[in-house]
Amino acid sequence: MRPAKPTLTGQELEIMKVVWKLEKATVRQVYETLLERRRIAYTTVMTMMNILEQKGYLQKQQGDRAYVYQPTQPQSQVIRSMVREFVDRVFNGSAEPLLAHLVEDRHLTEKDLDEIRKSIKSARKSR
Numbered sequence: 392m393r394p395a396k397p398t399l400t401g402q403e404l405e406i407m408k409v410v411w412k413l414e415k416a417t418v419r420q421v422y423e424t425l426l427e428r429r430r431i432a433y434t435t436v437m438t439m440m441n442i443l444e445q446k447g448y449l450q451k452q453q454g455d456r457a458y459v460y461q462p463t464q465p466q467s468q469v470i471r472s473m474v475r476e477f478v479d480r481v482f483n484g485s486a487e488p489l490l491a492h493l494v495e496d497r498h499l500t501e502k503d504l505d506e507i508r509k510s511i512k513s514a515r516k517s518r
Contacts, residue, residue: 396447398476399469406439407448411466417457 399407409424410416422436440460443449448469451458462469482488490507493499499507 396472398473399446399448402439403443403446403448404473406436406443407462407469408466410449410460410462415459415461417454417459419457421460 406421409421413420418437418440421440422433425431425436440449444451448463449460450463451460478484478486478489
């Protein structure tokens with residue numbers, strides 16, 4: 392079994408979301424996308440993308456003028472791993488307290504609750 396990748400910081404996750412959406416991206420493309428939402432330095436984006444490559448979340452290939460980065464894993468797989476790590480760290484591996492907390496704090500809408508019910512039914516059928 393290969394070792395788990397280091398978890399993503401908030402800024403790294405923000406960059407990864409852009410790359411997942413674009414599928415392949417240069418630093419300039421990610422920078423310009425992030426700039427639409429907030430101020431950020433080009434060099435910060437470049438540094439963060441290099442860190443993401445070192446962590447194994449991105450791989451780069453030489454393009455015509457610049458490196459082109461692409462994700463090494465699908466978004467769903469990375470998020471699943473992050474959620475699992477969070478549940479393990481905060482709730483000792485049990486997802487039930489997380490769901491109870493969300494329901495008690497009213498963070499779930501009726502639509503959310505309906506989707507959870509459907510997911511539970513589906514999970515029960517597949518077992």
